[in-house]
Amino acid sequence: MSVVDTDSIDAIGMEKEAKRVFLSIIDSLVWDRDDVHLFTLQEKINTYLYFIESGELIKALPDAAGYDIAIELILKHMPTDQAITFFDKTTQILLDKGIIFVFGPNKNAGYAEQQS
Template sequence: MSIEHLDRIDAISINSEDKVTLTICDHLDWDDEQLHSTMLQDKIFAYLEFMESGQMLEIYPDAKDRLAGIMVDLKYAPTEFGSAVLQNIKNFFDAKSIEFRWEILE
């Protein structure tokens, strides 16, 4: 799966803190920052719609009564622009009390 497939959840799991984590697998480099950030934002907000619409509970009933968040696994480190985009998205999710984080896979 990847950020190119908006209609798919890349991974869903329950982490060690008993929270549901929806993971996005981002394999793209940041050479085209604008395109990459647009694609990533589209995927992230598709995940948010999946959570808020109730689809998550239909497909993954173990999510019931658990907090849920979104994790982005990045193959490539974001540029300064990409980092700013990710931080802005985090701020948006913080205001909704939804965990949003990312990490660069080594």
């Protein structure tokens, strides 16, 4: 799964000690000038939001009831300034709904642009 599969959830994980569920989006797209990447990402986040708000998350993972929920965006490419602005707005919108939004590079390798 990946960000281009806008109607599906890429990955779900739980941190039982922290009582947090992570819904991960795997994003390997390169940033473009026409904002196709941002529109695709917005569709994907809306799918995740529906999955959470409709109760589908708890149906799929009953142990997640009462846990904090985080949408984690795992980026391959360093975001543009426009993407960062979008992420800031998304963070606030989701926080207002009680959902955490985090984004960043692959935890081990960093952004593709940083690899040698």
